[in-house]
Structure formats: C-alpha cells, structure tokens
Amino acid sequence: MAIKQDYKAYGLNPLGLLLGLITLHTFWLVALYRLSNWFYRKGTPIIPFIIKGIGVVLYSADISPSAKIGPGFRIAHSVGIVVGENVVVGSNFELFHNTTLGGRDKELQGRKMPIVGDNVTVFAGATVLGPIMLGDNVSVGSNSVVTRDFTDNVIIAGIPAKVIGEVDKPHSLRSMG
Numbered sequence: 001m002a003i004k005q006d007y008k009a010y011g012l013n014p015l016g017l018l019l020g021l022i023t024l025h026t027f028w029l030v031a032l033y034r035l036s037n038w039f040y041r042k043g044t045p046i047i048p049f050i051i052k053g054i055g056v057v058l059y060s061a062d063i064s065p066s067a068k069i070g071p072g073f074r075i076a077h078s079v080g081i082v083v084g085e086n087v088v089v090g091s092n093f094e095l096f097h098n099t100t101l102g103g104r105d106k107e108l109q110g111r112k113m114p115i116v117g118d119n120v121t122v123f124a125g126a127t128v129l130g131p132i133m134l135g136d137n138v139s140v141g142s143n144s145v146v147t148r149d150f151t152d153n154v155i156i157a158g159i160p161a162k163v164i165g166e167v168d169k170p171h172s173l174r175s176m177g
Contacts, residue, residue, distance in 0.1 A: 005071030006030045009092065026075040029059045033069070040065035067101075069093055070118065077124075086111075090118035090136065097124050104129045104147070117152065137167045 010027045012020065020027055036051035048065035056062050059078035063069075067083045070091035075081065080098035083089075087101045099122045103112035108131040117136035122128060125143040133149045140146060141157025141164070150156050155165040 002071035003034050006073050009072045009074040026078050033063045036065035087113045089116040092119045094121040100127045
C-alpha cells in the first residue's frame, strides 16, 4: 500500500504522526491526496474534490485526485504546490514549495501532462510543464522551467532547464530529513 511507503519516506514515529495532525505536518497532505485518489479511482462523484479542497484550504496545495503518484511521495513544504490532472509520477517523489506539474497548450500522443520517473525531486519554485517525460533519478533545480524531456540521472536547472550535472547518489537528499 502506497501510504505505508509514504509514511516511511517521512521517517515519522507514531507520536510524530499524531502530533502532525495538530501541526499540519505535510504527511497528512499526502494522506489526503491518497484518499482523494482512492475515491477518484472508485468513480465516486464529488468526494475526491471535497478532499482535494481540504488540502487547498489547510495546506495551500492543489493536488488533483486524478494524478497518479507512486509510493514514497514526500512534500517538504506544501505552500503553492500544484499537481495537475492526469500527471503521472513514479515512486519516491519529493516536492518543495511553489512547484507546479501541469500542462500547456501542447498535446503529444493524447497526453498534455508530464510523466515523471522514480526518485525525482522538484525543488522550490520549479515548474514542469508537459507533455514531457523526466527520467529516473532527476533533480530539478529551484526556479527552473522544464518544457522538454530529460533522461535518467541528471540535475537540471535554468530557464529553460538544461542539464547542469549528474546525480551521484539517487535521492540522497531524503536523509537530510
């Protein structure tokens, strides 16, 4: 179950999880997304969007119930996050504040949104606009604008984003906690 891996990605203990309800720890935003996505996949009307609305009000984050985000999802800071409809993301995905994963006025093979691989981190202020594909083990630098495909194991940054380095240890930033 994805929520168990999300919980592990945060490294919370049971007390931290409980206190996180009071302090609005971002783990609970991920839990709200998982719940809204579950209702969405079951074809339940309205409820997924009510749950999404709770995330918008409490966390200032808009994560579409139709987005497909793999296990190990972690949000460092929630304010200003937007994940659009039908975005597809692999496992161990990490987002920072003021980030957007969304579409643009372009379609490729019926797709308008980004597809993102495993072990990807999108740092503060970055925008990833589809239809593009990001490979595994990609790090997107702060304030970058990504509008084209990138392969595995790269660090990308800039406007427009370009490769500025290679990833030595995939997702090594998780240990910084």
